[in-house]
Amino acid sequence: MATRQQTNKLSGDGNATLIGEEIQVVGRIEGREELKVQGYVEGSIHLTETLVVDKGGVVVAEVRALDVVVYGIVIGDVVADRRIVLHAGARVVGDLKAPRVTIAGGAAFRGQVSMGTTTDDGQHEDTSGHRSGTGRWRGGSSSSRGGGGGARGIGARSRVSRGVSAKPAGALSRSSRGHEVEEPGPRQPPLRKRIGREVGREREVGREREVGREREVGREREVGREREVGREAAPEQVPLERFDSDEVDGDLIDVDDGMITDGGKKKRAASPRVPARGKHRVDHA
């Protein structure tokens, strides 16, 4: 397919775009205006405005929009930048991710709710590209897990909000962000340059494990914990900052060389699991 281009025309329609009851769309929908679905949409929906799934609407897609209001059926992860509302009669299977989530009485929902903003993930991936390339924290949120969950949002949670825009229908494929390396396999401790003392290390290794698990699986209690440590940029990094405040220089993990350096503190942190000092090279680029 040719590269997607967004037309720059203003919508003259006061009417939102409407996909009628008898219409089926299989593929990708992108837009900068409101979309109302009364029919069947399969694939992915990526809007910068509101998506309304009406009573008879069935959306089997990954959804990303500003607001998402559901009266009908949605199967797939839903990511909203502002708000998700499930009205009575809505049936949703999939993860919800938005700063505000409303689930009305009478709605049927199965999935996980994550109330951080989507920018966290996006930002994390962008700014910490080299880091996340190690797959240390993200070891869990890897394609190995993604491969296990063919059904969007049902089962594997690892791809909750990553690369939503470019997902082809029906495949939890690798995010379009190349640096977000999905390394399958066991979680490795992060290559943290600035590690506190042993105590700090223990705490942080433990924290990292929890956060890593949350990344992988996104259980609610860990979501809660994640929220507790604060969702500014890169949730995984925050515990590090907090617990090793005197060591961190404000910048998050700095694995520019992939080696465990800087005083060997990190070496100690890694030692429980990983041989120190360059035994394992991290391909973080």
Next chain:
Amino acid sequence: MASTVIGSTIVIEGEISGEDSLLIHGTVRGRIDLRERVEVATDGVVEASIVAPVVTVYGTVAGDITADERAELRAECQVVGDVRAPRILIADGAAFKGRVDMGG
């Protein structure tokens, strides 16, 4: 009269099928297969093959048009692709390149 409207900032890549009529202001790539009329508005861009009983084009279509009843290429439209329809109207001002097959 179109019950499904694709707004001008919407881009759809994939297949659209159904029993409703369709008015396209945005961009569609892939295939359109409907049992009701399809209208491509002036700002509509369709890079897809269109199969419908009635196809009316005011905008841009790059793809084959197969109409069971009637195909209309109105003024200012741009169509590149084959048109297959028992009745066809190509208005003055339309830009058209392709084959015309009126069945039989």
